[in-house]
Amino acid sequence: xxxxxxxxxxxxxxxxxxxxxxxxxxxxxxxxxxxxxxxxxxxxxxxxxxxxxxxxxxxxxxxxxxxxxxxxxxxxxxxxxxxxxxxxxxxxxxxxxxxxxxxxxxxxxxxxxxxxxxxxxxxxxxxxxxxxxxxxxxxxxxxxxxxxxxxxxxxxxxxxxxxxxxxxxxxxxxxxxxxxxxxxxxxxxxxxxxxxxxxxxxxxxxxxxxxxxxxxxxxxxxxxxxxxxxxxxxxxxxxxxxxxxxxxxxxxxxxxxxxxxxxxxxxxxxxxxxxxxxxxxxxxxxxxxxxxxxxxxxxxxxxxxxxxxxxxxxxxxxxxxxxxxxxxxxxxxxxxxxxxxxxxxxxxxxxxxxxxxxxxxxxxxxxxxxxxxxxxxxxxxxxxxxxxxxxxxxxxxxxxxxxxxxxxxxxxxxxxxxxxxxxxxxxxxxxxxxxxxxxxxxxxxxxxxxxxxxxxxxxxxxxxxxxxxxxxxxxxxxxxxxxxxxxxxxxxxxxxxxxxxxxxxxxxxxxxxxxxxxxxxxxxxxxxxxxxxxxxxxxxxxxxxxxxxxxxxxxxxxxxxxxxxxxxxxxxxxxxxxxxxxxxxxxxxxxxxxxxxxxxxxxxxxxxxxxxxxxxxxxxxxxxxxxxxxxxxxxxxxxxxxxxxxxxxxxxxxxxxxxxxxxxxxxxxxxxxxxxxxxxxxxxxxxxxxxxxxxxxxxxxxxxxxxxxxxxxxxxxxxxxxxxxxxxxxxxxxxxxxxxxxxxxxxxxxxxxxxxxxxxxxxxxxxxxxxxxxxxxxxxxxxxxxxxxxxxxxxxxxxxxxxxxxxxxxxxxxxxxxxxxxxxxxxxxxxxxxxx
Ligand code: BMA
Numbered sequence: 017x018x019x020x021x022x023x024x025x026x027x028x029x030x031x032x033x034x035x036x037x038x039x040x041x042x043x044x045x046x047x048x049x050x051x052x053x054x055x056x057x058x059x060x061x062x063x064x065x066x067x068x069x070x071x072x073x074x075x076x077x078x079x080x081x082x083x084x085x086x087x088x089x090x091x092x093x094x095x096x097x098x099x100x101x102x103x104x105x106x107x108x109x110x111x112x113x114x115x116x117x118x119x120x121x122x123x124x125x126x127x128x129x130x131x132x133x134x135x136x137x138x139x140x141x142x143x144x145x146x147x148x149x150x151x152x153x154x155x156x157x158x159x160x161x162x163x164x165x166x167x168x169x170x171x172x173x174x175x176x177x178x179x180x181x182x183x184x185x186x187x188x189x190x191x192x193x194x195x196x197x198x199x200x201x202x203x204x205x206x207x208x209x210x211x212x213x214x215x216x217x218x219x220x221x222x223x224x225x226x227x228x229x230x231x232x233x234x235x236x237x238x239x240x241x242x243x244x245x246x247x248x249x250x251x252x253x254x255x256x257x258x259x260x261x262x263x264x265x266x267x268x269x270x271x272x273x274x275x276x277x278x279x280x281x282x283x284x285x286x287x288x289x290x291x292x293x294x295x296x297x298x299x300x301x302x303x304x305x306x307x308x309x310x311x312x313x314x315x316x317x318x319x320x321x322x323x324x325x326x327x328x329x330x331x332x333x334x335x336x337x338x339x340x341x342x343x344x345x346x347x348x349x350x351x352x353x354x355x356x357x358x359x360x361x362x363x364x365x366x367x368x369x370x371x372x373x374x375x376x377x378x379x380x381x382x383x384x385x386x387x388x389x390x391x392x393x394x395x396x397x398x399x400x401x402x403x404x405x406x407x408x409x410x411x412x413x414x415x416x417x418x419x420x421x422x423x424x425x426x427x428x429x430x431x432x433x434x435x436x437x438x439x440x441x442x443x444x445x446x447x448x449x450x451x452x453x454x455x456x457x458x459x460x461x462x463x464x465x466x467x468x469x470x471x472x473x474x475x476x477x478x479x480x481x482x483x484x485x486x487x488x489x490x491x492x493x494x495x496x497x498x499x500x501x502x503x504x505x506x507x508x509x510x511x512x513x514x515x516x517x518x519x520x521x522x523x524x525x526x527x528x529x530x531x532x533x534x535x536x537x538x539x540x541x542x543x544x545x546x547x548x549x550x551x552x553x554x555x556x557x558x559x560x561x562x563x564x565x566x567x568x569x570x571x572x573x574x575x576x577x578x579x580x581x582x583x584x585x586x587x588x589x590x591x592x593x594x595x596x597x598x599x600x601x602x603x604x605x606x607x608x609x610x611x612x613x614x615x616x617x618x619x620x621x622x623x624x625x626x627x628x629x630x631x632x633x634x635x636x637x638x639x640x641x642x643x644x645x646x647x648x649x650x651x652x653x654x655x656x657x658x659x660x661x662x663x664x665x666x667x668x669x670x671x672x673x674x675x676x677x678x679x680x681x682x683x684x685x686x687x688x689x690x691x692x693x694x695x696x697x698x699x700x701x702x703x704x705x706x707x708x709x710x711x712x713x714x715x716x717x718x719x720x721x722x723x724x725x726x727x728x729x730x731x732x733x734x735x736x737x738x739x740x741x742x743x744x745x746x747x748x749x750x751x752x753x754x755x756x757x758x759x760x761x762x763x764x765x766x767x768x769x770x771x772x773x774x775x776x777x778x779x780x781x782x783x784x785x786x787x788x789x790x791x792x793x794x795x796x797x798x799x800x801x802x803x804x805x806x807x808x809x810x811x812x813x814x815x816x817x818x819x820x821x822x823x824x825x826x827x828x829x830x831x832x833x834x835x836x837x838x839x840x841x842x843x844x845x846x847x848x849x850x851x852x
Pocket of ligand 1 (some may be wrong): 189190408
């Protein structure tokens with residue numbers, strides 16, 4: 017039974033309330049405010065208009081007081097059962113954020129200090145038939161970490177490392193400090209009989225010759241020592257029963273081996289179907305079912321190949337025996353207030369990832385182990401998950417016994433919770449701790465030992481060997497080689513682009529930076545020979561609608577304090593330098609929005625197509641970052657209102673399983689490539705065409721291509737001056753396309769945006785409100801046609817595209833929740849379209 021109803025909250029100053037009084041059933045809470053569970057304190061205060069929307073202007077600073085208070089939650093619930101002697105009831109909190117003390121009918125059941133795990137209390141004696149009162153006190157994090165002064169490295173804020181809570185709550189370089197608190201997941205009361213199922217671990221042990229073998233391990237807790245139990249396992253495929261097996265429980269464990277003939281395998285969506293079977297595990301005592309668990313499982317094998325066929329280092333995910341090129345992004349918490357986020361927001365974002373042809377998402381280590389809905393959607397849609405443990409950019413107090421006991425419990429809990437998901441591909445110990453520690457240490461900036469090392473290099477590998485030997489445990493990201501961020505081994509974060517790091521470096525060298533146009537240009541991707549790029553990216557503005565909703569009107573201009581407050585990164589000139597190199601520096605807000613979006617989109621395209629051409633040596637490209645937790649300026653490609661930036665639409669193209677791509681360096685030969693990630697050969701006729709911006713076609717060449725399954729090849733070279741057909745490079749555009757529409761069109765320019773000489777485009781726009789379609793056409797090449805409508809969560813077939821002279825495109829627009837499209841707010845423009 018869920019206990020999510022009737023909750024109320026109130027805050028007290030530290031020390032102002034007597035705990036047993038507030039927790040007692042007699043306490044009068046008539047005047048408290050109601051709140052939603054799951055949820056959080058801030059979201060309730062926002063809803064009740066007791067704090068101003070923290071995302072608007074500087075309002076986040078106005079509500080910092082919330083984190084300094086003691087917050088009490090109270091509810092009452094009715095229990096109809098007549099409680100018998102020997103009955104067992106478990107009160108389960110799936111998520112308490114974070115320092116909580118739980119009381120039932122005035123009895124203090126215990127305290128918790130880990131947001132990431134569920135907490136269970138045995139309460140048969142404290143429960144009553146009839147009315148029960150449940151109370152939870154949340155202490156401010158400041159109280160708990162007050163005396164934990166520590167002078168060693170911890171990025172973005174100091175004391176966060178002592179709290180097993182989303183580290184980004186304390187502020188990050190893409191989000192404000194908003195230290196959430198509250199009951200952020202379900203609360204449940206479960207009656208237990210003589211035993212219960214603790215955990216199930218289902219895994220594919222082999223797939224061959226039309227047969228798959230699965231092993232299912234079941235752990236139980238028994239409350240009746242002498243009693244015998246059995247486990248009944250069934251595997252269903254929709255309505256069809258595939259197999260069942262009954263096994264005896266021996267010392268609280270049961271193991272069953274299942275065989276599945278002609279299994280339908282789980283694949284990522286780009287190369288197959290993500291087929292799911294339903295596994296049911298029933299616990300039987302004297303023939304009667306006393307507990308049951310159901311999970312969707314996939315039949316698949318996954319490994320990370322660390323050496324290729326020639327014995328050279330590699331970092332390639334291999335799914336069901338097939339090498340995968342991982343295409344995707346880094347996932348951060350999808351809201352500053354994660355408890356109150358509806359599942360629909362998750363579903364929409366994951367669907368958007370799939371629609372952008374991503375086959376892997378990395379759950380980054382400064383946020384949370386995601387909610388169930390995240391993994392379920394990835395299972396269902398065929399997206400692999402790189403799972404970090406939640407440690408990021410800091411040293412962690414591995415010398416402290418209590419902290420380590422908490423971490424140990426967390427790892428066990430999380431691994432058992434997530435290990436059955438077919439989407440889960442790898443466990444990773446932390447984000448950047450190994451790399452940054454060594455680099456900062458070598459630069460003389462920190463002299464402490466590598467605190468935290470025991471977690472990722474002792475505790476985790478030891479526990480994972482036992483709890484999940486089916487996946488690679490990777491100590492950190494990046495990791496491997498001489499410099500943990502070495503391109504010779506393992507995975508890398510390319511922060512040469514944007515952050516200006518000078519790479520490669522080796523152990524012992526200081527980390528140097530080059531803040532110049534060349535130093536942080538996205539052109540630097542070209543020299544990146546990584547085996548697997550798990551982070552890299554550039555800022556782009558949020559959409560105009562998103563900014564307008566959150567920036568006071570009088571501050572709505574480029575260079576205002578409010579605009580700059582949206583950007584939480586240090587050294588703001590980095591973004592300007594990046595744009596200077598490609599589009600030129602923006603002069604006003606409209607130019608900033610357009611130029612930053614275009615630079616990010618072209619930069620990611622430049623880097624990712626390079627990485628993909630380099631396959632299989634490079635076997636993955638996960639850019640930083642998919643999403644935002646607030647309406648800010650960041651590396652995200654989808655803004656807070658789930659409106660795509662230009663890069664998102666570029667991603668649909670540069671991540672498509674088959675991509676026709678050009679390697680273009682001004683003044684050099686143009687290299688024509690085909691990247692085929694599909695598991696079958698690609699045969700086609702392709703064309704490279706060059707046009708003057710006014711539409712005149714000056715060059716065309718066609719090739720018959722056959723590209724074997726899962727390879728990238730260069731199919732041709734074209735001399736630049738030939739391709740130009742007498743035109744100037746500044747006035748021409750290239751298009752590489754499939755003559756049979758088997759692959760998407762791809763546009764390239766001979767020079768950087770700032771050097772191109774566009775003509776002024778006149779766009780003609782018409783709207784069909786019946787079908788929610790709009791059509792745009794142009795007289796001359798229109799660069800980055802941008803369709804804007806004042807509504808959140810809009811889904812457009814395409815946006816931010818280039819349109820050749822005299823061509824037209826029709827775009828369908830939908831709203832994720834089926835809301836009306838506000839066509840009256842429509843604005844369509846291109847970078848070179850007529851202003852006004
Ligand atoms: C990496 C990430 C994040 C950060 C991003 C941008 O270091 O792991 O910590 O937000 O770069 O700086």
